[in-house]
Amino acid sequence: MRAALAQASLIRHRARTLLAVLGVAVAAAMLLDMVMLSTGMRESFRELLVSRGFDIRLAPKGTLPFDTDATIPDVAAITSVLRNNADIREISPVLGASIHIPVGNRDVSSAVLGIDPSVQGDYEFLSGRDVTTADAIVANDYLIRQLGARIGDTLAVATGYDPQTRTYTGQRKLVLTGRARFIYGAAEQSASAVRRETLEAMEGQARHDRASLFMIRVRKGADPDRVREWIETYIPSVSAISVATAIAQVDQRLSYFRQLALILGAVSLFVGFLLVTTLVTVSVNERSGEIAVMRAIGVSRTHVVQQIVLEGIAISLAGALIGLGLGLVTARYLNAILSAFPGLPMAIDFFLFQPDAVWIALGLLIASGIGAGIYPAWRAASLPIAESLRREAIA
Amino acid sequence: MLFTLLGALLIQAQQNSPRTIAIDESLAAKANLRLGDRVTISARPGGDDFAVMTATRAGYTPGVAAPETVVVGAIVRRGADPSEVARGDFLVRMHLDQLQSVSGYGDRVDRFAIATRPSARIGALVERINRVAFGFRAYRSRDIAVETSRTFQVVSRFHRAIGLITIVASSVFLLCIMVLKVEERRRDIAALRLMGISRWSVVQSIIIEAALVAVLGSMLGVALGWAASLFVNWHYQALYRTPLEFSIVTLPIVAVAVSLSLLLGIGAGVLASLRLVRTPPLVLFGR
Numbered sequence: 001m002r003a004a005l006a007q008a009s010l011i012r013h014r015a016r017t018l019l020a021v022l023g024v025a026v027a028a029a030m031l032l033d034m035v036m037l038s039t040g041m042r043e044s045f046r047e048l049l050v051s052r053g054f055d056i057r058l059a060p061k062g063t064l065p066f067d068t069d070a071t072i073p074d075v076a077a078i079t080s081v082l083r084n085n086a087d088i089r090e091i092s093p094v095l096g097a098s099i100h101i102p103v104g105n106r107d108v109s110s111a112v113l114g115i116d117p118s119v120q121g122d123y124e125f126l127s128g129r130d131v132t133t134a135d136a137i138v139a140n141d142y143l144i145r146q147l148g149a150r151i152g153d154t155l156a157v158a159t160g161y162d163p164q165t166r167t168y169t170g171q172r173k174l175v176l177t178g179r180a181r182f183i184y185g186a187a188e189q190s191a192s193a194v195r196r197e198t199l200e201a202m203e204g205q206a207r208h209d210r211a212s213l214f215m216i217r218v219r220k221g222a223d224p225d226r227v228r229e230w231i232e233t234y235i236p237s238v239s240a241i242s243v244a245t246a247i248a249q250v251d252q253r254l255s256y257f258r259q260l261a262l263i264l265g266a267v268s269l270f271v272g273f274l275l276v277t278t279l280v281t282v283s284v285n286e287r288s289g290e291i292a293v294m295r296a297i298g299v300s301r302t303h304v305v306q307q308i309v310l311e312g313i314a315i316s317l318a319g320a321l322i323g324l325g326l327g328l329v330t331a332r333y334l335n336a337i338l339s340a341f342p343g344l345p346m347a348i349d350f351f352l353f354q355p356d357a358v359w360i361a362l363g364l365l366i367a368s369g370i371g372a373g374i375y376p377a378w379r380a381a382s383l384p385i386a387e388s389l390r391r392e393a394i395a
Numbered sequence: 396m397l398f399t400l401l402g403a404l405l406i407q408a409q410q411n412s413p414r415t416i417a418i419d420e421s422l423a424a425k426a427n428l429r430l431g432d433r434v435t436i437s438a439r440p441g442g443d444d445f446a447v448m449t450a451t452r453a454g455y456t457p458g459v460a461a462p463e464t465v466v467v468g469a470i471v472r473r474g475a476d477p478s479e480v481a482r483g484d485f486l487v488r489m490h491l492d493q494l495q496s497v498s499g500y501g502d503r504v505d506r507f508a509i510a511t512r513p514s515a516r517i518g519a520l521v522e523r524i525n526r527v528a529f530g531f532r533a534y535r536s537r538d539i540a541v542e543t544s545r546t547f548q549v550v551s552r553f554h555r556a557i558g559l560i561t562i563v564a565s566s567v568f569l570l571c572i573m574v575l576k577v578e579e580r581r582r583d584i585a586a587l588r589l590m591g592i593s594r595w596s597v598v599q600s601i602i603i604e605a606a607l608v609a610v611l612g613s614m615l616g617v618a619l620g621w622a623a624s625l626f627v628n629w630h631y632q633a634l635y636r637t638p639l640e641f642s643i644v645t646l647p648i649v650a651v652a653v654s655l656s657l658l659l660g661i662g663a664g665v666l667a668s669l670r671l672v673r674t675p676p677l678v679l680f681g682r
Contacts, residue, residue: 015670016578019571026564164530255634264557268564275568282575330560337552342545 007314013283017315020279024319024365025326027272032327032361033334033351034265038258040352045250048347049243051183052121054092055224057246058214058231058238064249065241066096071210072238078214081234087222092119093211095196097203100161100168101147107161108146110139110190113182114199121183121215123193127151128178134198137174140182143190149176157194159202170202184345214238257350269368272316276372280312284376289392292385301381308380309373316369320362327361328353414493415468421636422485423470430467436487436497437462463497465489473637509533566659573605573663577671584671585679594672601668602661609660613653620644620652 011017058078060070072078075093082091095114100107113122117130123138128151131138137157139147149155153176160169174194182191200207218227224242231240241249251258284291291304331351338350416436418428428434473486495501511517517535524533577584587597624642631641671679 013578016571016574019567019574023564023567023571026560026567030560030564162530166530256631271564271568275571278572278575282579285579334553334556337556338549340545340549340552342549 016279020275020315021319021322023275024272024316025323027268027275028320028323028361028365029327029330030268031265031272031364032324032357033331034261034268035357035361036327036331036351036353037334038261038265039354039357041254041257041348041350042247042251043354044347044349044352046243046247048183048345049246051347052215053217054090054121054215055218055243056216056228056231057241058216058235059241060212061237061239063239064246065213071095071207071212072214073210075209075211078235078238082214082216082231084234085227085230087219087227087230088216089219090119090217092116092121092215092217093196094120094122094213094215095199095203095207095210096212097159097199097207099192100158101155102158102168103147107163108143108190109161110143110146110192111185112137112157112159112199113191113193114196115193116196120193123180123182123191126179126181128176130178131193131195131198133177134195135172135174136177137192137194138178138180139176139192140180140185140190142188143192144176144179146190147176151176151178157202159199170204172198172202174198183347186343187339187346189343269364272319272365273368273372276312276315276369277375279315280308280373280376281379283311284308284380288380288383288388291380292383292388292392295383295385296389305377305381308377309370312373312376313366313369316365316372320365323365324358324361413464413466414490416465416493417469417471417488418467419471419473419486419636421473422487423467424636425485428467428470430470432467433464434467435462435464436489463493465493562655565656569609569656569659570663570666573608573660574667574670576608577601577664577667581671581679585676588672588676588679597672598665598668601671602664605660605664605667606657609656610653612660613656616656617644617649617652 057065058072059065060068060072063070079091079093082088092115097112097114098109099112100109115122117132125138128138129136137155147155154173155176156171157174158168158171180193185191218224225244228240228242231238294304335349335351413433422428471488495503511520521533521535584597621644624644627642628640632638
């Protein structure tokens with residue numbers, strides 16, 4: 001009965017109901033996008049960090065991984081200390097550097113990682129052969145295109161290049177053995193990997209027994225934060241960064257987007273709320289005589305309130321359902337814009353679809369629909385019956 | 396003789412006294428440093444006495460030079476550089492030779508900045524330098540600015556997209572409010588029509604009313620936007636410790652917002668009023 005009356009009231013003014021639903025839909029789309037933005041970035045980054053199963057990163061003291069060119073000395077000694085902790089399952093030291101490869105008259109440069117292929121967590125191997133030998137190098141598609149090379153080609157790879165004299169240092173012949181997708185690399189960024197001992201040998205004594213980063217996998221069930229604290233106690237020359245710490249630091253750097261999401265989300269919700277409140281209030285004002293008649297023939301206040309609140313919920317729900325679909329489309333568009341950030345890893349999404357985001361947006365919209373119906377419902381319930389009937393009769 | 400001796404003593408004292416550096420406000424706050432404090436600077440992080448990291452991000456060979464003790468001679472406010480805003484880096488300014496020594500950089504620099512005379516033909520000058528350059532390249536500052544501001548171009552595109560969605564939402568909202576506002580006056584309009592007032596006069600009156608509502612609303616919106624802009628600048632300048640203006644309300648922006656609102660208001664008024672004047676007055680009365 002209540003639902004039928006609410007439906008009749010909404011259908012009576014089709015144009016205004018349609019406009020209100022459309023308005024709520026746009027607000028709902030914006031709200032969903034902002035909920036996705038506020039949580040998606042963090043979740044996407046967390047997924048990226050844990051995708052290869054490493055729980056802790058060690059960087060030179062006071063720095064973030066690969067934020068500077070600083071390196072950690074005494075890799076062998078640090079590895080030996082780390083092995084004393086039974087909670088540490090796997091250790092992957094990584095040395096980062098730049099390489100230069102002459103191609104005709106051009107110099108092609110790229111980032112290179114010195115890794116141990118059996119424990120590396122920096123790339124997904126796509127085709128060919130991994131760096132199983134000392135003279136092997138794997139590269140991403142972008143670098144392979146830049147080089148115009150094919151798997152099996154021999155490249156003259158150097159770790160130093162003096163543009164003034166156009167001479168290369170630390171040069172070595174390496175065979176391009178495979179293609180890889182570097183997890184932390186940007187779309188248009190050259191990246192390659194060789195064995196760590198190969199890179200150390202090419203870099204000379206200055207980089208001997210050094211690493212830019214250690215990636216550590218802890219035993220299942222062990223607490224990564226306890227392991228992190230243990231590492232910082234026993235190896236003071238490094239900063240140990242757990243997934244939670246890394247996320248907190250990214251949160252700090254990208255706090256602008258979270259705050260923007262919060263503000264725009266709140267504004268969207270408020271606009272939707274205002275729209276539904278206005279519409280239902282106008283509808284109640286127009287139907288004051290009708291409501292007075294209902295009250296006069298014995299319809300209870302609760303019944304009237306429920307009918308009005310139901311109208312608000314119906315508009316909010318219809319708008320929310322359309323808006324959630326619209327929000328997913330706009331989220332893809334907005335994500336494509338932000339994916340163009342220079343140096344952003346390909347795997348990072350600013351707008352990540354999560355069912356939780358949809359439920360949060362839907363819950364907020366329904367709550368706002370209920371809230372929007374409360375004022376007009378209160379007005380309807382407190383209408384003076386006799387006076388309203390008299391006014392209606394005169395009109 | 397006395398002056399010579401004093402001069403020599405002064406020079407020796409200057410040579411023995413540590414050199415000064417300038418640090419930015421955020422580093423001073425984070426490391427609790429004050430003017431006159433002594434700190435040890437090193438290109439190699441991780442030492443027990445490590446306090447300050449050099450500003451260069453690339454090119455140095457860690458551990459080549461010994462750490463150096465210096466005095467904080469100045470605490471500076473950083474310039475409004477958008478590319479540094481979210482990085483949270485600290486900045487230390489020191490003499491070139493001092494940085495070259497600490498970082499083990501030798502007689503090298505990352506770049507030269509060249510100021511030209513106002514009458515100089517910069518394009519020709521860049522071309523000339525590049526013709527004779529050996530191992531380096533000259534760029535116009537403008538081109539470098541474009542390249543380094545890619546992050547902000549992306550943010551700007553994102554803001555434009557959000558702005559577009561906001562405009563769509565506002566249009567629907569405005570149209571809905573106008574339809575409601577006009578429909579609320581069905582009986583007034585019916586009475587006017589029955590009294591012989593022409594349809595066009597009714598439409599005109601509603602359009603004027605819609606335009607007035609739009610102008611008043613947009614004025615209120617401009618005031619709200621201006622206050623929000625003040626808050627945004629205050630908040631983000633404090634958060635990122637930068638004098639950068641994050642939000643600027645300019646006359647063209649106000650003009651665009653008011654015009655758009657006026658246009659939407661009038662459009663909504665026309666649509667809503669046409670809908671009503673086409674309906675027979677008795678139907679509007681509910682008869």
